[in-house]
Amino acid sequence: MGQEILELIGSSLWMIVGIALIFALYLAISGVCYFVWGLYSRGREKAKGYTSLKTVTFGDESAVVANRIASIAAVIAIFLIWGVATGSKLTPNLLPGPVEGTVSFEYTATNAAGETGTGRIDMLVHQFGEKPEVPPVAAEDGDFAMNQSLIVAQRRKALIKTQADEGFAFTEIDGQAVSPGETVNFDGGNVFVTTRGSLSVEPDVGLTMEALYLPPPEAVWSRFIDLNKNGYQGVGLWENVFWSLIRVVIGFALGCLFGIPLGFAMGLNGWLRGWFDPIVEFMRPVPPLALIPLIIIWFGIGEQGKISLLFLAALWIMTIAARAGVSGVSISKVHAAYSLGATKRQILSKVILPNSLPEIFTGARVAMGVCWGTVVAAELVAAEKGAGKMIIAASKFQLTDIVIIGIIIIGVIGYGIDMIMRGAENKLVPWKGRG
Amino acid sequence: MSGLTINDVSMTFELPNGGSVEALKNINLNIKEGELLSVLGPSGCGKTTLLNILAGFLAPTGGEIDLNGDKVVGPHPARGMVFQQGALFEWMSVEENIGFGPSMKGTPKAEIAASVEELLGIVGLQDFGQKMIYELSGGMQQRVALARCLCNDPDVILMDEPLGALDALTREKMQSLVLDIWKKTGKTIILITHSVEEALLLGERLLVMAPRPGRVHKEYRLPFAELGVGADLREVKRHKDFGPTRDEILNMIWDMEEEIMGRTETA
Ligand SMILES: Nc1ncnc2c1ncn2[C@@H]1O[C@H](COP(=O)(O)OP(=O)(O)OP(=O)(O)O)[C@@H](O)[C@H]1O
Ligand SMILES: [Mg+2]
Numbered sequence: 001m002g003q004e005i006l007e008l009i010g011s012s013l014w015m016i017v018g019i020a021l022i023f024a025l026y027l028a029i030s031g032v033c034y035f036v037w038g039l040y041s042r043g044r045e046k047a048k049g050y051t052s053l054k055t056v057t058f059g060d061e062s063a064v065v066a067n068r069i070a071s072i073a074a075v076i077a078i079f080l081i082w083g084v085a086t087g088s089k090l091t092p093n094l095l096p097g098p099v100e101g102t103v104s105f106e107y108t109a110t111n112a113a114g115e116t117g118t119g120r121i122d123m124l125v126h127q128f129g130e131k132p133e134v135p136p137v138a139a140e141d142g143d144f145a146m147n148q149s150l151i152v153a154q155r156r157k158a159l160i161k162t163q164a165d166e167g168f169a170f171t172e173i174d175g176q177a178v179s180p181g182e183t184v185n186f187d188g189g190n191v192f193v194t195t196r197g198s199l200s201v202e203p204d205v206g207l208t209m210e211a212l213y214l215p216p217p218e219a220v221w222s223r224f225i226d227l228n229k230n231g232y233q234g235v236g237l238w239e240n241v242f243w244s245l246i247r248v249v250i251g252f253a254l255g256c257l258f259g260i261p262l263g264f265a266m267g268l269n270g271w272l273r274g275w276f277d278p279i280v281e282f283m284r285p286v287p288p289l290a291l292i293p294l295i296i297i298w299f300g301i302g303e304q305g306k307i308s309l310l311f312l313a314a315l316w317i318m319t320i321a322a323r324a325g326v327s328g329v330s331i332s333k334v335h336a337a338y339s340l341g342a343t344k345r346q347i348l349s350k351v352i353l354p355n356s357l358p359e360i361f362t363g364a365r366v367a368m369g370v371c372w373g374t375v376v377a378a379e380l381v382a383a384e385k386g387a388g389k390m391i392i393a394a395s396k397f398q399l400t401d402i403v404i405i406g407i408i409i410i411g412v413i414g415y416g417i418d419m420i421m422r423g424a425e426n427k428l429v430p431w432k433g434r435g
Numbered sequence: 436m437s438g439l440t441i442n443d444v445s446m447t448f449e450l451p452n453g454g455s456v457e458a459l460k461n462i463n464l465n466i467k468e469g470e471l472l473s474v475l476g477p478s479g480c481g482k483t484t485l486l487n488i489l490a491g492f493l494a495p496t497g498g499e500i501d502l503n504g505d506k507v508v509g510p511h512p513a514r515g516m517v518f519q520q521g522a523l524f525e526w527m528s529v530e531e532n533i534g535f536g537p538s539m540k541g542t543p544k545a546e547i548a549a550s551v552e553e554l555l556g557i558v559g560l561q562d563f564g565q566k567m568i569y570e571l572s573g574g575m576q577q578r579v580a581l582a583r584c585l586c587n588d589p590d591v592i593l594m595d596e597p598l599g600a601l602d603a604l605t606r607e608k609m610q611s612l613v614l615d616i617w618k619k620t621g622k623t624i625i626l627i628t629h630s631v632e633e634a635l636l637l638g639e640r641l642l643v644m645a646p647r648p649g650r651v652h653k654e655y656r657l658p659f660a661e662l663g664v665g666a667d668l669r670e671v672k673r674h675k676d677f678g679p680t681r682d683e684i685l686n687m688i689w690d691m692e693e694e695i696m697g698r699t700e701t702a
Contacts, residue, residue: 332522335492340536340587341512350539354526431525431569 026077033073079217087208088216095207098154099125102135103188103203105174109145112167117145123158123189124151125203128211152203155210160199169197215401223401232402233393235385241409243385247303248371248417251310255367259315260360263322264352273323280319288313288374292381301382306375313374314367321363325356358432361425368421372414387413437503439466439489439591439623445497446484446649457648458484459495464642464651468590469621471660473628473638475684477691481649482627486595489625490516502590512536515589517580517597523568529555529579530564536587547586554582557619558612574605578612585616594626598633607668610636618664631684635659635677636668643684645691653687655680 057063083091104122111117118141126132130153138147152158162168171177173191176184183192189203211219227237266273266280288309299305329352337351379388387410394402425432441464448456458481466472474482487493489500491510500507502514515536523532531538533554534547555561558578568576577597584592594613598606610633617624628634634641639660645652657680663671671677 330521332518333524335490335510336516336518336522336583337535337539338492338510339490339512339514339516339589340539340583342535342539346539350535351524354524357526429526431567 026081029077029081030070030074033070033077037069037073082214083217085209086211086214086216087206088218090216090218096204097206097208099188099203099206100127100154101125103186105186105189105191107145107170107174107199108172109168109170111144115144116171117143119143119145120147121160121199121201122147122149123201123203124149125154125188126151128153128155152201154203155205157200157202160201162197170199173199212398212400215404220401220404223399224405227402227405232390235390237390237405237409240385240387240390241413243383244372244375244379244387244410245413247306247310247386248368248375251307251375252314252364252368252371254307254311255314255318255371256364258311259318260322262315263319263324264326264348264356266319267323267326268348268352276319280316283312283316284320288370289377292378295378296382306378306383309378310371310374313370317363317367317370318360321359321366322356324363325359326352328359329355357429358425361421361429361432365418365421365425368417369414372410372417376410438468438470439464439625440501441465441489441498442500443498444485444488444495444500446481446488446493447496459488460648460650462498462649462651466591466623466625468623470623471617471637471639472623472625472642473634473640474625474642474644475628475631475634475688476642476644476649476652477646477688477695478629479695480644480646480691482644483595484649485644486516486593486625486627489591490514490593512540512587513590515584515587515592517577517584517592517594519596520573520576520580520600523576523580523583525568527568528564529560529566529568529571532568532579533582533586535583550586551582554586557585557616558582572605574601574609577601577609581612581616585620585622589622591623591625594624596627596629599629606633610668611663613637614660614664617660631681631688632672634684635681636663636671641684643687646695652691655684 054060054063080091082088084094087093087095087097102122102124104120106118106120108116108118120138122135122138124132124135132151134151135149137149140147148160150158150160162170170193171179173184174186178184178191178193180193180195180197183190185191189201192200192202194200215223224237231237231239262276266276291309291312295305295309299308333351333355334347337347342350375386376388379386380392383389387406391403391406394400394406441462444459444462445457446459448458450456462485474485476482484493488495489507491507491514494508502511507514524535527535530548530551533551537547537550538544551564555564558581560575560578560582563571563575568579571579577600580597597613598609601609613624613626614637616622624637626634626637628637635657636659638655638657641655641657642651643653643655644650659671659674659677662674
């Protein structure tokens with residue numbers, strides 16, 4: 001227990017170092033861009049408008065306007081970092097990639113008879129997944145130490161066995177003395193002599209990332225084109241996205257349909273508030289993801305289960321938003337309406353409902369966000385179609401490019417949903433924040 | 436019986452800590468139809484409480500209120516209320532706000548439109564009918580509130596510091612407007628204010644209330660409201676009785692405030 005906690009703290013510290021390094025690099029790039037932009041815009045940019053006349057901007061949040069140039073530069077920077085780190089063809093090759101082509105070294109060995117001989121190893125390093133011909137073996141020099149040629153994929157190791165059972169030993173690689181357990185470098189890689197006397201040869205891997213971990217942008221793009229055309233596992237890309245979306249929309253709509261009246265009831269009636277308070281207050285802090293196992297036990301992995309899950313995710317949020325909307329109605333508005341002769345029903349539809357719309361919209365935005373996150377997670381666990389299902393299936397075959405496409409699409413759609421909700425809010429609740 | 440009768444009304448608030456506040460004690464008043472009554476008093480003397488009881492939002496712990504012979508049991512369109520601010524419906528246009536009362540009753544649209552049009556003229560907002568509430572200034576909003584109350588044609592108009600949040604100049608214009616409306620419509624108006632001058636200008640009859648327990652301390656009959664109708668209010672303020680009455684009432688309230696402060700200090 002204590003040991004584990006120490007390990008936890010240790011790895012957290014390493015994470016801090018790692019994150020700080022990445023962050024520092026990103027900030028440094030930002031600084032360079034800022035400098036360049038400053039040189040470019042000096043004297044050119046004529047700020048306009050009221051905000052530009054403010055002399056106090058540090059501390060006045062409303063005077064801080066996001067610099068769109070910075071946003072664009074940031075996105076470009078991310079793509080550049082991505083490209084450079086993965087050795088993309090679209091970006092300058094700042095980091096050495098893994099060797100490709102033939103690398104070779106000479107070795108010296110002794111045999112049981114005490115003779116010394118030399119041989120030559122030629123290795124063709126090829127891209128992962130290709131199967132080139134093995135190159136011809138170099139002409140022999142006549143001694144017992146044989147030449148060899150072989151192929152090896154980038155980032156993989158090749159094993160060269162000792163050539164005789166007894167007494168054969170590698171003693172030098174390209175003129176550098178070695179013994180078992182040691183590693184020496186040659187031009188284009190390194191060699192490790194195993195305890196049993198074999199050679200484990202590793203061509204230089206370079207500093208770029210392997211496609212398995214992070215494919216270069218162009219690979220992701222061509223996979224995207226391919227997915228658009230052929231889909232993945234028989235399901236089209238947009239079909240997957242559509243299924244996720246339709247679940248969210250149905251679950252969210254059900255949540256609103258029941259949650260809003262429930263919230264109103266709780267805001268308007270003491271008995272109902274008392275009756276539903278325990279459930280609502282209990283369910284509110286339970287993350288929907290924690291319900292997935294129970295939902296699977298109850299409903300299996302079909303649509304019903306996922307939609308119930310999303311319904312539950314949206315229900316409590318909408319209930320609480322509607323309840324807050326009712327309690328946010330200023331009492332003088334209600335009094336005024338009664339004094340003007342409104343009935344209870346009219347108070348509800350003409351005063352309480354419109355007055356709680358801003359709260360309901362805020363709740364709806366949160367609920368949509370939560371539903372979108374929940375549907376992806378639910379599909380990761382169990383689904384036949386959907387964005388989450390696509391990325392989890394692809395991850396099992398280590399198709400990292402599909403996983404990345406899925407993540408990007410999920411992010412873009414989540415953002416799009418929020419934009420739509422915000423647009424609807426501005427259109428339907430123009431008085432928000434101006435009451 | 437015509438008019439508004441306040442019969443021995445008392446209001447005691449029970450406090451959560453076991454104590455109680457006598458916000459009003461044995462108030463007796465008779466307000467004739469068409470009377471313009473202003474109410475003054477130090478903070479906490481029960482003015483708002485009294486108005487809420489008159490409007491029917493609160494039931495008094497003792498006594499009762501009658502309007503034209505009917506006992507007040509809850510809010511009713513016969514008793515309209517103009518709040519200080521924030522009681523307009525932001526989700527409706529100016530017109531919809533003003534016509535709210537009649538449209539709740541199901542009055543035909545054309546009829547509502549006609550009376551809204553007329554009221555917009557009376558309160559000087561002819562061109563603002565289509566505007567939304569948040570597009571208006573504070574003074575304009577109070578005029579809408581007044582028009583909304585008038586459109587419902589109540590017998591009594593109750594106002595709780597309706598001009599409290601306005602600047603001096605807007606306030607003066609609104610005071611003239613209230614006088615005009617009072618004269619034109621002949622409605623009973625009860626107006627609560629913190630400003631002694633306003634109480635003098637907008638009260639045929641003026642009540643000064645005293646706190647702990649809330650009660651009527653002194654009553655005045657004043658000529659200034661009549662004089663002010665259609666006249667320059669600054670002129671009215673130069674009336675020979677205006678200054679002395681103002682000073683008398685100011686001193687009275689000042690003494691009450693001082694007494695309260697003294698009491699809380701020793702308490
Ligand atoms: N809901 C309540 N619960 C307990 N006490 C209350 C309540 N409402 C008012 N009071 C008390 O009743 C007294 C009168 O309050 P009220 O609001 O009527 O005063 P007011 O004359 O309108 O004051 P102001 O001029 O500051 O508006 C105060 O002492 C107040 O603390
Ligand atoms: Mg008050």
